Amino acid sequence: GENVEQHPSTLSVQEGDSAVIKCTYSDSASNYFPWYKQELGKGPQLIIDIRSNVGEKKDQRIAVTLNKTAKHFSLHITETQPEDSAVYFCAAEFAFGNEKLTFGTGTRLTIIP
Amino acid sequence: DADVTQTPRNRITKTGKRIMLECSQTKGHDRMYWYRQDPGLGLRLIYYSFDVKDINKGEISDGYSVSRQAQAKFSLSLESAIPNQTALYFCATSDSGTHRVNEQFFGPGTRLTVL
Numbered sequence: 001g002e003n004v005e006q007h008p009s010t011l012s013v014q015e016g017d018s019a020v021i022k023c024t025y026s027d028s029a030s031n032y033f034p035w036y037k038q039e040l041g042k043g044p045q046l047i048i049d050i051r052s053n054v055g056e057k058k059d060q061r062i063a064v065t066l067n068k069t070a071k072h073f074s075l076h077i078t079e080t081q082p083e084d085s086a087v088y089f090c091a092a093e094f095a096f097g098n099e100k101l102t103f104g105t106g107t108r109l110t111i112i113p
Numbered sequence: 114d115a116d117v118t119q120t121p122r123n124r125i126t127k128t129g130k131r132i133m134l135e136c137s138q139t140k141g142h143d144r145m146y147w148y149r150q151d152p153g154l155g156l157r158l159i160y161y162s163f164d165v166k167d168i169n170k171g172e173i174s175d176g177y178s179v180s181r182q183a184q185a186k187f188s189l190s191l192e193s194a195i196p197n198q199t200a201l202y203f204c205a206t207s208d209s210g211t212h213r214v215n216e217q218f219f220g221p222g223t224r225l226t227v228l
Binding site: 006009032034036041042043044045046049089093099100101102103104105106 | 117148153154155156157158161171203205214215216217218219220221222
């Protein structure tokens, strides 16, 4: 079945440095790749997404890159701040998945002050 | 604000008990989903519904059932709870009437413990 692998599972970064989280997917026909942020005690919230016809998308300090040939996509957070500490999930919508999302296993990001 | 709410937020129950988790939304979305979250396993889809008369199994539906009572309400039931159903459960919604049909909005979650 469809599969999304996410690495690393935990990541600690000094405040002000950059953080990168990577995901790979199994279905080459996948066409939509969102990233969700889950703060403590809350549900996941969409922070950025990218479609298969675009290679990169940026929104202030966060960016997502997509490599369709290698079937992987990454989340980049620059100038990290304490409020970036959270669990991040990548996801993919598979071509024949009826618009359902398959999620990665999550990355716990900790920003060290 | 339009929102997704879940009740209860926390629940402790015993093996063999029937339990219902409820989800309500004021977003006017037609699609609703139930996920469970376990450490190291991410979010896994239990059931989803694209409208009131539509119910579909997700990847881990065994041991669960759902009811879509209205467009705004989607309940998840555990007919006979077992300890490995201890998890964090999330309801989510999306709107097929927009170009952002894939964007899902999550509730705050229900932490369920089965003893």
